[in-house]
Amino acid sequence: DIQMTQSPSSVSASVGDRVTITCRASQGVSSWLAWYQQKPGKAPKLLIYAASSLQSGVPSRFSGIGSGTDFTLTISSLQPEDFATYYCQQANSFPRTFGQGTKVEIK
């Protein structure tokens, strides 16, 4: 199975900050990498698919980049509604696997 490792596990940031989350795959996943946002008690929401494509309706302050084994999600200017947990997910092979999550907290 492909292991997905996110860093950091948590980050404290202020509104307006730039936040970067990284995701590393234990083997290459091409561009089959998605990012999801999850708020407490809610289902995950797709932000980025195919490593860098912005899902319809998602604000442009979210961006993704990477291919192979190393990927990055950036929030260019953190907004109050962005405080949540973020997960990466590889879809290059089965089983699909997720990173352990990165919690973005209010500083």
Add this chain to the structure above:
Amino acid sequence: EVQLLESGGGLVQPGGSLRLSCAASGFTFRAYAMSWVRQAPGKGLEWVLGINEGGGTTYYADSVKGRFTISRDNSKNTVYLQMNSLRAEDTAVYYCAKAHGIATRHFDYWGQGTLVTVSP
């Protein structure tokens, strides 16, 4: 509007069985693969099963292989998760998820989830 509505969760004893359903609407159900993803309390996301558009191909995580079965009825726009030989570690919120319309290996819509609790 795409909607996915899970049902069937509840409390079950270890070794017991449960069947979850996910009723879909707002899209051409038969054209999309579907998956089940679970989340244990306070933990991260775990993909557990997937099924292709026609239902003829299924995929399983090792953690549920031989115990869980995914199926679908395209005439009813519903995907099912049959869970047998349940264990305490299967306790989780179970989400159904729809394959993305473009990048079909990702999930663009999720249900609200249904809680399965395995306990004596």
